[in-house]
Amino acid sequence: MEEKPQGCGRITGAVLGEPPPEAPELSGTKTTAREERMGARVGQKAPDFNAPAYFKGGFTNVQLSNSFGKWILLCFYPGDFTFV
Amino acid sequence: MxxxxxxxxxxxxxxxxxxxxxxxxxxxxxxxxxxxxxxxxxxxxxxxxxxxxxxxxxxxxxxxxxxxxxxxxxxxxxxxxxxxxxxxxxxxxxxxxxxxxxxxxxxxxxxxxSKGTEATPAGWMPGEPVLKPGPDLVGNVWKVWKPHE
CATH class of the missing domain: 3.40.30.10 (Glutaredoxin)
Incomplete structure (x- = not known):
């Protein structure tokens, strides 16, 4: 998990193995329904991704597949500073 | 978290x-x-x-x-x-x-x-018996496992 210089751009997680999402339009903020990627199902390969991360005082980049070979617990949650 | x-x-x-x-x-x-x-x-x-x-x-x-x-x-x-x-x-x-x-x-x-030779029944906890699926187990699960709690 390499340290990367932190710019000011809005960097985000990205799914690997598909073209980058098109740039969002500045006007007309209504989001068009995206095609659902048939991704996560039990018994199927976990969709690979890249994401910026905070880890023990530093910022790094995580690619899921770099941890294949180990057991992984991947937990999504609604947001920081929420109550549950 | x-x-x-x-x-x-x-x-x-x-x-x-x-x-x-x-x-x-x-x-x-x-x-x-x-x-x-x-x-x-x-x-x-x-x-x-x-x-x-x-x-x-x-x-x-x-x-x-x-x-x-x-x-x-x-x-x-x-x-x-x-x-x-x-x-x-x-x-x-x-x-x-x-x-x-x-x-x-x-x-x-x-x-x-176990390379897939064992399975864990409902409610299994570590240390409890596991199931070994195979011809001998068909119809005989009741001998080795009962629903508990």
């Missing part, structure tokens, strides 16, 4: 790498760790906190809520081959039970270690 952070040693003992993901930036993750979670968990959050501001990863895993712009409580157990073995998705107001996650990981690790 503080519950997972608090019990992280249990997961490390099982050889499990933990990643948390939300739509918050990694900068906000730092603030949450520094200002709140580090006060609940000694040493702060011990695993990588990933940022998915655009919801790309959440969509791929079917847990991104487009209406609210947040990610649901989705928990995925991924085996060393990169295959998802278990998933659980909850709406925001109800938290997960950590002990059940650990139980499932232990069960999947046992099944994997």
């Amino acid at each position: 503080s519950a997972v952070a608090d019990k992280h040693k249990d997961l490390q003992a099982l050889g499990v790498e933990v990643f948390s993901v939300s739509v918050d930036s990694h900068f906000v993750h730092k603030m949450w760790n520094d200002h709140e979670l580090s006060k609940m968990v000694d040493g702060g959050v011990p695993f990588h906190m990933l940022s998915d501001q655009a919801g790309n990863i959440g969509r791929a895993y079917g847990v991104y809520d487009e209406a609210q712009g947040i990610e649901l409580r989705g928990r995925f157990i991924i085996d060393p081959d990169g295959v998802i073995q278990a998933m659980e998705v909850l709406t925001p107001p109800v938290g997960r039970k950590f002990a059940e996650t650990v139980r499932q990981i232990q069960a999947y690790q046992l099944v994997r270690a």
